Each structure stands twice: as structure tokens, then as C-alpha cells.
Amino acid sequence: LQLAREIAITHHEKWDGSGYPNQLKGETIPIASRIVAIADVFDALTCERPYKRAWSEQDAINVLLEESGKHFDPKLVPLFIECLPQIRNIQNQYKDTY
Numbered sequence: 001l002q003l004a005r006e007i008a009i010t011h012h013e014k015w016d017g018s019g020y021p022n023q024l025k026g027e028t029i030p031i032a033s034r035i036v037a038i039a040d041v042f043d044a045l046t047c048e049r050p051y052k053r054a055w056s057e058q059d060a061i062n063v064l065l066e067e068s069g070k071h072f073d074p075k076l077v078p079l080f081i082e083c084l085p086q087i088r089n090i091q092n093q094y095k096d097t098y
Helices: 001-008 031-046 057-067 076-082 086-095
Strands: none
Touching: 001 031, 031 057, 031 076, 031 086, 057 076, 057 086, 076 086
């Protein structure tokens, strides 16, 4: 529960310090939250929602790359992209149905 609390509180912080709620910056953001921030945005962009169509995987990757060093930890973005085959499997296994 401590980890879940930490992620819930800090996954909207941004690498450049412009996030919320505490404007944490860089490595002061817990590593789990830096990972979840990337996964959360990727999932939000690539999954269809009742209010929006899913983006292409390449468009979502482009956002991650553009925001690397600003929103996201620049060391973690390429690692996330490297894991995309496993991430796709997880997405497909737990796909939301509307």
C-alpha cells in the first residue's frame, strides 16, 4: 500500500519540475512514479475511450520521445519503447471493452 500511495501522489510530477502536486524534479520523483507516468500516458493515448479514438502506437511513441527530458525521465523512455512487445501483450490481455 505504501508503493501504491507513493505512485498515486507523485505520478503526475514531471521530470522538468512542472508537474503536480509538489513540482518534484528529476530523480527526486520516485522511480516507480516515473515509470507509471510513461505507462499511464502511453495507455491513455493508445486505448480507445468512450470520448476518444485510440491513437496509433507510433503517434504515442512520438509524444513520449518529444516529452523525454520534459515530462518523462529521458533514461526511461527508450527502455519503455524497448519493452513494447511485452507491453502490447499486457494491453491486449487486459483490454477494456465498452
